[in-house]
Amino acid sequence: QVQLQESGPGLVKPSQTLSLTCTVSGVSITTNFYYWSWIHQPPGKGLEGIGYITYSGHTYYRPSLESRTSISRDTSKNQFTLQLRSVTPEDTAVYYCGTRTDADVADMRGYDYWGLGAQVTVSS
Numbered sequence: 001q002v003q004l005q006e007s008g009p010g011l012v013k014p015s016q017t018l019s020l021t022c023t024v025s026g027v028s029i030t031t032n033f034y035y036w037s038w039i040h041q042p043p044g045k046g047l048e049g050i051g052y053i054t055y056s057g058h059t060y061y062r063p064s065l066e067s068r069t070s071i072s073r074d075t076s077k078n079q080f081t082l083q084l085r086s087v088t089p090e091d092t093a094v095y096y097c098g099t100r101t102d103a104d105v106a107d108m109r110g111y112d113y114w115g116l117g118a119q120v121t122v123s124s
Contacts, residue, residue, distance in 0.1 A: 002026040004097045004115035012091075012122050018084040020118060022097030029078055030055050035100050037111070038071060038082045040093040047096075049105030053080050060103065087122045094119050 008020035022036070029036055037052040051061035053071045061069045065084070073080040084091060095118050098111040 002099065002113045004099065004113055006095060006097050006115045006118035008118060008120070010119055010121060012087055012120060013124050014088055014122055015086055018082070018087050018091060018095075018120055018122070020082045020095055020097075020120070022080050022082075022115060024078045024080070024099075028075075029073060029080060030075055033101050035103060035105070036071075036073070036080045037098050037100060037105055039096045039098055039105075039108070039111075041096070041117075042090070042093040047108050049108075050082065050084075052103070052105055060105065062105070089122045092120065092122045 003025045005023045006020055012018045032055055034055045035052045038050040039047050040050055041047045051069055051071050053059045053073050059071050068085045070083040096115050098114045100110045100112055102110055104110055
């Protein structure tokens with residue numbers, strides 16, 4: 001059974017970096033052909049894909065967030081991490097990690113497994 005679990009601070013100050021880690025169990029993050037993704041849901045809005053890192057380490061970021069986003073991985077810990085720089089209150093959201101087997105990060109129907117989500121609030 002594949003399981004994902006988000007972890008990280010629930011409160012981040014404006015201009016700082018939001019950092020969340022997703023710990024995966026049940027499958028190696030280097031297994032063909034998984035795309036390990038981050039998704040968020042701002043208050044009152046729908047789910048939005050942020051980006052992914054693939055089984056081979058290739059990354060993709062949504063263009064509107066690309067300049068502030070990094071996704072990396074630690075294969076020894078079977079984890080992948082989101083960093084979102086220079087955050088503002090508009091980055092307040094529930095952040096989910098998920099996995100799929102194609103690159104269409106915006107299509108929420110394509111995610112096979114999800115974490116439970118982590119609320120992150122950006123506030124001073």
